[in-house]
Amino acid sequence: MKKLFTALLALSIGLGGFAQEKEHSCPTSDLKSPDGTQIHRCKHSGIIKTKVPQRPDGQTDLVGFRTAPMDSVRVGFIGLGMRGPDAVRRFGLIDRTSVKAICDKYQDRVDKTQKKLLSTGRPAADEYVGEEAWKQLCERPDIDLVYIATDWVNHVPMALYAMEHGKHVALEVPAAMNLEECWQLVDTAEKTKRHCMMLENCVYDFFELTTLNMAQKGLFGDILHVEGSYIHNLEDFWKHYEGNWRLDFNEKNRGDVYATHGMGPAAQLINLHRGNKMNYIVSMDSRPLTGPKHVKNILGRDSSDFKNGDHTMSMIQTENGQTMHIQHDVMNPRPYSRMYQLTGTDGFANKYMKEGYSFRDASIIEGVPDHEDLNAHTFVPDDVKEALMEKYKHPIQAEIEEVAKKVGGHGGMDYIMDYRLVYCLLNGLPLDQDVYDAAEWSAIGELSRISIENNSAPVEVPDFTRGAWKKLNGYHHYMKGE
Numbered sequence: 001m002k003k004l005f006t007a008l009l010a011l012s013i014g015l016g017g018f019a020q021e022k023e024h025s026c027p028t029s030d031l032k033s034p035d036g037t038q039i040h041r042c043k044h045s046g047i048i049k050t051k052v053p054q055r056p057d058g059q060t061d062l063v064g065f066r067t068a069p070m071d072s073v074r075v076g077f078i079g080l081g082m083r084g085p086d087a088v089r090r091f092g093l094i095d096r097t098s099v100k101a102i103c104d105k106y107q108d109r110v111d112k113t114q115k116k117l118l119s120t121g122r123p124a125a126d127e128y129v130g131e132e133a134w135k136q137l138c139e140r141p142d143i144d145l146v147y148i149a150t151d152w153v154n155h156v157p158m159a160l161y162a163m164e165h166g167k168h169v170a171l172e173v174p175a176a177m178n179l180e181e182c183w184q185l186v187d188t189a190e191k192t193k194r195h196c197m198m199l200e201n202c203v204y205d206f207f208e209l210t211t212l213n214m215a216q217k218g219l220f221g222d223i224l225h226v227e228g229s230y231i232h233n234l235e236d237f238w239k240h241y242e243g244n245w246r247l248d249f250n251e252k253n254r255g256d257v258y259a260t261h262g263m264g265p266a267a268q269l270i271n272l273h274r275g276n277k278m279n280y281i282v283s284m285d286s287r288p289l290t291g292p293k294h295v296k297n298i299l300g301r302d303s304s305d306f307k308n309g310d311h312t313m314s315m316i317q318t319e320n321g322q323t324m325h326i327q328h329d330v331m332n333p334r335p336y337s338r339m340y341q342l343t344g345t346d347g348f349a350n351k352y353m354k355e356g357y358s359f360r361d362a363s364i365i366e367g368v369p370d371h372e373d374l375n376a377h378t379f380v381p382d383d384v385k386e387a388l389m390e391k392y393k394h395p396i397q398a399e400i401e402e403v404a405k406k407v408g409g410h411g412g413m414d415y416i417m418d419y420r421l422v423y424c425l426l427n428g429l430p431l432d433q434d435v436y437d438a439a440e441w442s443a444i445g446e447l448s449r450i451s452i453e454n455n456s457a458p459v460e461v462p463d464f465t466r467g468a469w470k471k472l473n474g475y476h477h478y479m480k481g482e
C-alpha cells in the first residue's frame with residue numbers, strides 16, 4: 001500500500017513538473033475584493049499535486065459533525081512520558097469524566113501516573129503495560145475516548161485501531177506524520193463516524209483566543225496575512241524522549257515536522273475549511289548543522305545524512321487570497337517563539353517577541369483609555385492593550401480562566417483544551433478541532449518536504465474535506481444549546 005502510494009505520488013509529482021513546462025496561459029482567478037470587484041491575478045500553474053483518494057461510496061464528510069450528548073466521558077490514556085501524565089491529572093480535575101485505564105510500555109511510568117491521578121481524589125485506573133497492551137485498552141467496551149500521547153509514529157496506528165473499535169480519539173501533535181497517514185485518519189473517522197481531534201493546545205492560549213475574538217468582531221478588517229512558528233531550542237529535552245524517537249525522526253525526515261503549534265491559531269483566524277482553504281505551499285530550509293551535533297553528543301556517532309534543516313520556512317497561499325508564513329527551528333539558541341502574527345486591512349496583532357496590537361483607525365477601539373492618541377505606526381500603549389484584551393476576552397476564557405490558571409498546563413491552555421473537548425462531547429457539539437484540522441495542519445510536514453526536495457516548487461495542499469470546505473461560514477466555538 002505504502003509502495004503504491006509513493007509510486008502514485010512520484011507520478012503526480014512528475015505530471016506536476018510536466019504541467020509546469022507546458023502551461024503558459026494565465027487563467028483569471030475568481031478572487032473578489034470586499035466590495036465585489038473582480039481581482040485580476042494569474043492562478044498559479046505548474047503546481048505539484050499529490051494524490052487525493054476518492055471518498056469511498058457510502059461515506060460522507062464530517063464538517064460540523066456531532067454525536068449524541070453524553071452523561072459522562074470515560075477515558076483511556078496511552079503514552080505516559082513527559083506529556084501524558086499531566087493530561088491524566090487534568091482529566092482527574094474535570095467534572096463528568098472518569099479515567100478508566102492508563103497504558104505505557106513501562107510499569108514505572110504507569111505507577112507515576114497512577115499517583116498523579118490519585119492525588120486528584122479520583123479512584124485508581126486499570127493498568128496496561130507493554131508494547132501491545134494499548135490494543136486491549138482500545139477494545140474495552142466501557143471507554144468513550146482514547147487519548148494518545150506517545151511518540152509520533154505510533155499516533156496513527158493507535159488512532160485507527162481505537163476508531164475501528166468505536167472510540168473517539170484525541171491525539172497529540174502532530175496527529176499524523178505523512179500524507180498517507182492524514183488520509184487514513186480522515187477516511188477512518190468518516191467511515192466509523194467517530195471524532196478524531198488533534199490536541200493542539202496553542203489555539204487556547206489567552207492571547208490567541210482574545211485575538212481570534214477581536215478578529216471575528218472585525219477589529220483588524222480583512223485579514224491578509226498570518227504567521228506562526230515553532231521556534232524552541234530543544235537542547236535540554238532531546239535525550240529525554242523515550243528511545244530517542246524525536247531526534248531520530250528529525251534525522252530521517254526533511255520538512256517542517258512540527259508545524260501544528262504555528263498552524264493552528266493561524267488557521268482559525270482565516271477560517272480554513274470553513275469557507276476558505278489552503279491552495280499551495282512553497283518551502284525552503286537551511287543546512288542542518290546543529291542537528292548532527294546532537295546526534296554526536298547523545299548517540300556518540302556521526303550523522304552524515306541528517307535530513308531536517310535547522311531552520312525550515314513555508315509560505316502558503318489560500319483560496320481567499322491570504323498568505324501564511326510558518327517556521328520551524330528546534331535546534332538553535334533563540335528565544336521561544338510561536339510567532340502568531342496577523343496583518344489586516346485595519347489592524348495588526350503580534351504575540352512574540354512583544355505582544356501588541358496596532359490599528360489604522362483609533363475609533364474602532366473607542367471605550368478604552370487614550371484611544372485618541374493612537375497611531376497606526378506603533379503598538380497601542382500597554383494600558384490600552386490590557387483594556388482591549390479585557391473588553392474582548394473570549395467567552396470560553398471568561399468562563400473558565402480562573403480554574404484553568406489554577407490547574408495549569410502551559411499556563412492554563414492545556415486545561416482549556418481538555419475542558420472544551422469534554423464540554424463538546426457532553427453536549428453533543430461539533431469539536432473545536434475536527435479531523436480535517438488534524439490532517440491539514442499535520443500535512444505541512446510532508447508537503448513542505450516535497451516542495452524543498454523540488455527546489456521550493458509550489459505543492460498543492462489537498463482538500464481533505466473533498467469539496468465540503470464551503471459548507472460552514474467561518475470558524476466557530478460551539479456553545480451549549482447551539
Ligand SMILES: NC(=O)c1ccc[n+]([C@@H]2O[C@H](COP(=O)([O-])OP(=O)(O)OC[C@H]3O[C@@H](n4cnc5c(N)ncnc54)[C@H](O)[C@@H]3O)[C@@H](O)[C@H]2O)c1
Nearest residue numbers: 079080081082083084104105131149150151172173241242
Ligand atoms: N502539545 C504540546 O504542547 C506537547 C508538548 C510535549 C509533547 N507533545 C507531544 O506529546 C507526545 C509525547 O511526547 P513526550 O514528550 O511525552 O514523549 P516521551 O518520549 O516522553 O513519551 C512517550 C511515551 O509513549 C510511550 N509509548 C511508546 N510506545 C508505546 C506503546 N506501544 N504503548 C504504550 N506506550 C508507548 C513511551 O514509553 C513514553 O512513555 C508527542 O506526540 C509530542 O509531540 C505535545
